[in-house]
Amino acid sequence: MQKRALVVGLGIAGMSAAIGLRQAGWTPVIVERAPERRKGGYFVGLMPEGRQAAVDLGIAGYLHTRNPPDGGKAWSLTRRGNREPGVGFLHQPGDPAAVVRGDIEAALWRSTCGDTTGEPIDVRFATAPVEIDDTGGDVRVLFEDAGTGAQHRENFDLVVGADGLRSRVRRMVFGPHEDYMTKWDAMICVFQLQEQVPSFAETDSIISARAGRAVWVFGFADRPPTVLLTYRTEDTRRQFTGSAIQRLRTVFSEMDDPAVRHALAALEKTPEFLFDSVHQVKMPRWSNGRVALLGDAAWCPNLYSGMGATAALRGGAELGRALLESPDDLDAALTGWESRLRPFIRKHQRIARLKQQMFVPSSRPVEALRSVVLRLACTARERRLAKARARTSA
Ligand SMILES: Cc1cc2nc3c(=O)[nH]c(=O)nc-3n(C[C@H](O)[C@H](O)[C@H](O)COP(=O)(O)OP(=O)(O)OC[C@H]3O[C@@H](n4cnc5c(N)ncnc54)[C@H](O)[C@@H]3O)c2cc1C
Structure with missing residues (x-):
């Protein structure tokens, strides 16, 4: 049987x-x-x-699967809100399939x-x-x-x-x-954007990461991006009291860049989001x-x-x-x-x-180190892509 x-x-x-x-x-x-x-x-x-x-x-x-061509473009936003070429989630070794x-x-x-x-x-x-x-x-x-x-x-x-x-x-x-369930002293909020962050291409990924808080916009080939807001806190329990949206507004109030502004405005209108502690x-x-x-x-x-x-x-x-x-x-x-x-x-x-340090650095020195590492990775990736393009056109 x-x-x-x-x-x-x-x-x-x-x-x-x-x-x-x-x-x-x-x-x-x-x-x-x-x-x-x-x-x-x-x-x-x-x-x-x-x-x-x-x-x-x-x-x-x-x-x-929904990978943009060549893994799509990723942009890193500086503290002043300026964009520079970055390394996105899809650019890591193993070439993740985007779904x-x-x-x-x-x-x-x-x-x-x-x-x-x-x-x-x-x-x-x-x-x-x-x-x-x-x-x-x-x-x-x-x-x-x-x-x-x-x-x-x-x-x-x-x-x-x-x-x-x-x-x-x-x-x-x-x-x-x-x-x-081990403690990670961190929170996430994820949801679907109805529209891409203004002035970025539909398939772009955008990362704005500061000490203790970060916004990641994940671009797809054939649908609007999803967004992740994540921050560190030692008191995860308290994060569940009161309005999650108000809390996120407070946590991200010092980050005034286009990705954060767009994500917080979209959060007010989204019918569904996941807000949870990380373990x-x-x-x-x-x-x-x-x-x-x-x-x-x-x-x-x-x-x-x-x-x-x-x-x-x-x-x-x-x-x-x-x-x-x-x-x-x-x-x-x-x-x-x-x-x-x-x-x-x-x-x-x-x-x-x-x-986790790549997603959301724990301090200003880690934030600075992370930027250097990612800038080097970005240059190496651009060189690799240029070589591959040269080989195909030869
Ligand atoms: C924001 C975010 C980003 C992620 N990114 C990635 C990524 O890039 N790559 C990756 O590999 N993974 C990623 N993950 C992780 C991945 O999504 C999860 O690990 C995976 O979906 C877990 O699947 P699961 O089936 O174990 O649990 P769940 O998806 O939680 O499914 C559990 C199911 O059980 C049901 N259920 C719960 N309790 C009961 C009950 N008592 N009786 C009957 N049914 C019950 C629920 O309704 C649900 O349908 C991410 C997760 C999050 C939150």
Whole structure:
């Protein structure tokens, strides 16, 4: 008989895990607490490991990417508000594929709902687990319908918690959030711009980074940019009191440049934005008996790392591979899965601290050093592009 797995969460991690499980011959069931599938989202740069995982999961052909030609132009704004050529997120090694989160989810969804190859996966919306009891032989899960409050129980051979940074599965099975969510003393606000910053080209990326606060505008080839406002603060809890927009206006009041002005004005009108504190999730082990965590729930490397979506895809693909290799030994499969993945996650969790300085420098000296490093990187990139152009025209 086919083994059944419950996957909690219909995000990148959840769908990747479910497709990986299906590839390994399991029958996955996904529950999602929202009443319907979300769309859209913010800028995500998909790294080579994530693109390879998309191939492994059989969804690469359905992934819509939005890179401007040559990675597009990136502009750095000086303290006086002047622009100079800069180095954008898409110019880093690995040539990230520019997408919004919804592009990855849309590609995964086509496979999940059986639009491509494989049986459609059973997806239940407005449903969340409220009790998880690992008996050793199986896992008994009590579900609650978000609309009616009705409850029912079902048994599974495995439960995969892919329910994000503040995972309820993690809290129920592994312990309180504070045990695993590390403090980063930083906040983010992300949203979709309706229009590019005036006087910049539609596909341009714009970066204005000062000590403790920064604005990043991410340009795409075929849709308006998304924007990230990020700042450092030692009291993240207090940031959630009162109006988020008013708080951001206060934090960014000393930065009077076109990107900041445009972003703050757009924020007042946007129907939807994400305002949150930044954390990394660090766990000594990602599984306990027949319950495993995957994606942000297990290892959130955070947005500064630029690796969360990549790691979630890879985590799902690797889970399928490990279960295929050890079909009759769940413990061996989960141990093998974790030991293969952990060095990759550890490395990117570490690098994120350095990358954070690139996103939002911690002090004036770091801000100055960052500018020098990026100016050198920019010159090197321009030389490389000029050489490549010369080779093509020769
Ligand atoms: C601003 C920003 C920029 C980023 N940039 C990048 C980037 O450039 N590159 C990159 O690789 N990554 C990036 N990331 C990270 C990436 O988006 C995430 O790591 C990835 O989307 C996480 O996916 P996930 O499926 O683990 O979690 P989530 O996306 O949080 O999905 C969790 C799902 O579970 C559901 N859920 C939650 N609780 C329950 C419950 N109790 N029961 C049922 N369902 C539940 C939620 O509704 C949701 O659908 C960025 C993140 C942010 C915020």
